[in-house]
Amino acid sequence: MIRPEEITEIIRRQIEGYIPKADIAEVGNVLQVGDGIARVYGLSNAMSGELLEFPNGVRGLALNLEHDNVGCVLMGEDRLVKEGDIVRRTGRVLDVPVGDELTGRVVNPLGLPLDGKGPVKTSSSRPLEVVAPGIVERQPVKVPLQTGLKAVDAIIPIGRGQRELIIGDRQTGKTAIALDTIINQKDAPPDKRVICVYVAIGQKQSTVAQVVKTLSDHGAMEYTIVVAACASEPASMLYMAPYAGTSMAEYFMWKGRDVLIIYDDLTKHAQSYRQMSLLLRRPPGREAYPGDVFYLHSRLLERACRLSADAGGGSLTALPIIETQANDVSAYIPTNVISITDGQIYLESSLFYSGVRPAVNVGISVSRVGGVAQIKAMRKVAGRLRGDLAQYHDLAAFAQFGSDLDKESRRQLARGDRMTELLKQDQYSPMKAEEQVLSLFAGVNGYLDDVDIARVRPFEAGLLKFARANYAGVLARVREKKEIDDALNTELSALVKEFRAGFK
Amino acid sequence: MKAADRILARRYARAFVAACGGKPRAGVEALAAQRGQLDGVMEYLASPLIPARVKSDILNGRLPAGKGAAAFSLLELLLGVRRFNLLDAVLADAQALCDEREGIVLSRVVSAAPLDRENTAVLKRALERLSGAQVRLETAEDAALIGGFTARVADTLVDASARGAAERLKKQISGGAY
Numbered sequence: 001m002i003r004p005e006e007i008t009e010i011i012r013r014q015i016e017g018y019i020p021k022a023d024i025a026e027v028g029n030v031l032q033v034g035d036g037i038a039r040v041y042g043l044s045n046a047m048s049g050e051l052l053e054f055p056n057g058v059r060g061l062a063l064n065l066e067h068d069n070v071g072c073v074l075m076g077e078d079r080l081v082k083e084g085d086i087v088r089r090t091g092r093v094l095d096v097p098v099g100d101e102l103t104g105r106v107v108n109p110l111g112l113p114l115d116g117k118g119p120v121k122t123s124s125s126r127p128l129e130v131v132a133p134g135i136v137e138r139q140p141v142k143v144p145l146q147t148g149l150k151a152v153d154a155i156i157p158i159g160r161g162q163r164e165l166i167i168g169d170r171q172t173g174k175t176a177i178a179l180d181t182i183i184n185q186k187d188a189p190p191d192k193r194v195i196c197v198y199v200a201i202g203q204k205q206s207t208v209a210q211v212v213k214t215l216s217d218h219g220a221m222e223y224t225i226v227v228a229a230c231a232s233e234p235a236s237m238l239y240m241a242p243y244a245g246t247s248m249a250e251y252f253m254w255k256g257r258d259v260l261i262i263y264d265d266l267t268k269h270a271q272s273y274r275q276m277s278l279l280l281r282r283p284p285g286r287e288a289y290p291g292d293v294f295y296l297h298s299r300l301l302e303r304a305c306r307l308s309a310d311a312g313g314g315s316l317t318a319l320p321i322i323e324t325q326a327n328d329v330s331a332y333i334p335t336n337v338i339s340i341t342d343g344q345i346y347l348e349s350s351l352f353y354s355g356v357r358p359a360v361n362v363g364i365s366v367s368r369v370g371g372v373a374q375i376k377a378m379r380k381v382a383g384r385l386r387g388d389l390a391q392y393h394d395l396a397a398f399a400q401f402g403s404d405l406d407k408e409s410r411r412q413l414a415r416g417d418r419m420t421e422l423l424k425q426d427q428y429s430p431m432k433a434e435e436q437v438l439s440l441f442a443g444v445n446g447y448l449d450d451v452d453i454a455r456v457r458p459f460e461a462g463l464l465k466f467a468r469a470n471y472a473g474v475l476a477r478v479r480e481k482k483e484i485d486d487a488l489n490t491e492l493s494a495l496v497k498e499f500r501a502g503f504k
Numbered sequence: 505m506k507a508a509d510r511i512l513a514r515r516y517a518r519a520f521v522a523a524c525g526g527k528p529r530a531g532v533e534a535l536a537a538q539r540g541q542l543d544g545v546m547e548y549l550a551s552p553l554i555p556a557r558v559k560s561d562i563l564n565g566r567l568p569a570g571k572g573a574a575a576f577s578l579l580e581l582l583l584g585v586r587r588f589n590l591l592d593a594v595l596a597d598a599q600a601l602c603d604e605r606e607g608i609v610l611s612r613v614v615s616a617a618p619l620d621r622e623n624t625a626v627l628k629r630a631l632e633r634l635s636g637a638q639v640r641l642e643t644a645e646d647a648a649l650i651g652g653f654t655a656r657v658a659d660t661l662v663d664a665s666a667r668g669a670a671e672r673l674k675k676q677i678s679g680g681a682y
Contacts, residue, residue, distance in 0.1 A: 011677055022664035023672060024634075027656070031507040039507050042659045068511065083505075086661065 148184030148430020159373030161306025168347030202268030376483035392416025517597030
């Protein structure tokens with residue numbers, strides 16, 4: 001703790017040692033300002049993306065370099081800037097503070113704290129925008145990132161370094177999937193734990209506060225950074241937020257750590273960029289978005305990767321979120337992000353309201369990395385699950401006509417009903433991989449076929465409790481070996497049969 | 505002035521300099537002289553409430569000898585298109601264009617105390633070295649600078665004032681940027 005006298009002494013020394021000299025700067029004058037945009041006359045050597053200094057501590061980003069003026073977005077209140085004000089070049093691009101000190105903090109896109117826990121004392125910074133690692137610096141995605149959700153880990157596995165889109169209408173549980181994934185990283189040892197970055201773009205402050213509370217309540221804030229650009233902030237802050245979050249995440253990735261970043265959501269990010277572009281008088285295209293809105297997201301998501309061993313072996317997994325209107329995935333921004341990412345998790349409101357939660361439509365959700373990003377045990381139990389569920393949905397649609405079904409079809413329907421029930425999971429209750437394997441093992445091997453549908457979830461809960469109490473060694477072997485050999489298969493069968501015999 | 509008006513003024517200036525043929529400096533000086541004779545009536549000539557005929561009479565009454573010259577034609581044009589409020593900006597831009605053609609740059613120097621002849625000459629030479637062009641100095645005084653001076657040449661601002669030094673020291677002590 002520095003005493004007031006020491007501060008006075010430091011300032012006195014600085015004043016005594018200060019050598020006044022002329023300051024030479026390249027400057028321009030504000031021509032017009034409004035709506036978070038300023039047009040500046042002069043600054044003929046300004047670079048695109050350069051940080052500019054306005055009076056009263058306001059900063060701006062040069063985006064439009066035109067014939068006789070520079071169009072820039074302000075990162076602060078535009079009422080503090082007026083016509084004729086002098087604008088200075090800084091000669092540097094925008095950067096954000098990065099470091100271990102950011103974990104557990106809630107910051108804005110400039111790295112300023114929003115959580116009232118005092119200043120963030122970081123020692124280094126990274127540029128807001130950097131070129132994504134090249135092919136040489138990467139290695140294939142093959143290590144799973146467990147979300148703790150059966151429906152995702154079994155059918156749509158996510159690998160470390162992958163970009164998996166979460167897409168759906170409002171109130172379908174998009175953020176819940178992301179938060180479950182963050183919470184699920186808690187049990188890993190601190191030095192191996194996945195660092196999480198949650199970027200809130202254009203959300204209500206109350207929503208962000210709720211997210212922070214949820215993460216704190218589950219002990220997940222200690223390894224999470226929340227970057228928030230809320231709805232009331234200028235469009236420039238919303239535009240910067242995902243890039244700032246990625247720069248903060250990359251710091252850990254280049255140190256060899258695995259990092260997860262969630263962009264919640266990129267629809268609002270695209271809208272903020274549209275607002276800035278229209279105010280800068282850039283030509284509007286489809287849905288009034290500018291022509292480079294694809295590049296806006298592709299250059300962001302391309303920064304997600306798994307680095308080669310030579311580059312430290314770290315990874316950055318991205319879970320962008322897109323909000324659709326009335327399940328329309330053919331709108332401009334959803335199709336763009338679908339084409340950029342390595343898979344999509346589709347959430348449907350009809351499933352959500354019929355009680356299927358997480359409301360994942362397993363029929364159309366995909367992961368282009370596939371089984372490579374699954375542990376062998378999970379691949380073995382979930383291998384046929386997607387196909388079986390697809391057949392079940394077809395058959396269920398046909399069975400609605402009331403025609404008599406043969407025995408095999410009735411069996412398929414019964415199995416499908418039970419597997420759908422088994423994939424349901426409570427919010428903020430991620431499951432360990434070995435417990436998921438045990439649950440699914442019971443389901444796919446038909447041990448649930450004669451259990452009443454309403455009793456499937458109690459059966460599952462009871463089975464897990466029984467296994468933890470009496471067969472912890474079997475679960476530990478699944479966790480350690482990560483595959484089911486014949487011996488383990490027999491042990492798992494015996495475990496389930498024993499529980500089933502006593503289940504009422 | 506609005507950004508659009510500034511751009512418009514530059515277009516009028518460019519057209520006027522072109523209309524002056526081989527002697528743009530003479531044309532600009534004539535325009536400056538005529539502008540000087542309009543002091544006191546500028547507000548009327550720029551007002552949209554005064555009928556065009558009345559404005560034309562005022563212009564002809566003030567500048568009886570100007571008719572036929574490019575400068576007078578420009579004044580009549582600005583009056584006709586109701587853009588007389590741009591006159592000062594057009595004149596400044598036309599002077600800047602002439603300066604540019606002749607390799608002269610305008611430098612505005614603001615000092616805390618009046619500059620003597622010797623200091624002005626030293627400053628002019630220093631600014632010419634900095635800009636690599638011939639400098640035309642415009643001087644003004646501003647006690648708010650406390651001491652020293654500021655000089656602006658094109659996009660470069662040289663701040664050697666006591667106020668600027670104090671601001672930089674403040675920034676250094678407070679840790680700067682964020």
